[in-house]
Amino acid sequence: MSWSQASLAIALALSAAAAAGEETLKFRGYAYDLASDRFLYTELHQQRIVDQRWLGGTILYVAPDGSEIGRKALDFSQDPFVPLYRLELKPRGGYTEGISSLPAGRIEMTRQGYGARDVEHASVKRPQHVAADSGLHAFIREHFSELLAGRTVTFTFAVAGNLDAYKFRARRLPDTTFEGQPAVRFRVEPDSLLRWLVDPLELTYEAGRRKLLEYRGISNLHDPATGKAYNARIVYPSSPPADAPPVPAGLE
DSSP: OOHHHHHHHHHHHHHHHHHHHEEEEEEEEEEEETTTOOEEEEEEEEEEEETTEEEEEEEEEEOTTSOEEEEEEEEOSSOSSSOEEEEEEOGGGOEEEEEEEOOTTEEEEEEEOTTOSSOEEEEEEOOSSEEETTHHHHHHHHTHHHHHTTOOEEEEEEEGGGTEEEEEEEEEEEEEEETTEEEEEEEEEESSGGGGTSOOEEEEEETTTTEEEEEEEEEEEEOTTTOOEEEEEEEOOSSOOTTOOOOOGGGO
16 A cells, blocks of 8 residues: 555545544424423524534524524533523514533623613632533433432522523433333422422433423513513424424524
């Protein structure tokens, strides 16, 4: 083999290795009102995975009529559980929230409410065990074995929509099924008296792959009529539900 042939072979091998370590996952979520089971919106997810770590991506939110409600951009490169992110919603004149930076030991948050001219800012402590926004999913996966063993996991949950952070806890619930297959459930709730005022979150997973199958609780999206966050059931099924409206090709 000549030197040029060897160089080409090495380059191809390195390229293949890089490709094997990086991938883009695309999937959908379907949101329903938790009380009435009315269809609310579709989530179009794109996740950038490098060496099995979720490094970033986007979520596009689509209304039943096919119009875009909003979108979220996520960046987990600095912290696997606390993303830099920006959520932008279009209804009611627009709403934004996010985490803008992660300086040493801090989480910098922003929010611009419906009809607001000014952007609000807040800075909260970043303790050792903390999650924020979609990073909750990564945090649950990280502590999956502890939760399966019945242990309660405590952590701080940073909520940019409230410009604050709260003590939370996660624990296992009785098992269930999803699409006829066994699944495990976890309850996430405030680890304080707030749990008497705030509804818990419930997450259902396929245990082997730690794949999220269903989420129940407060949504990132808001009811256009009131501006208040939906209380939703969001499912991630193997095929679209029969009542899920089609998504326009231009948004795919």
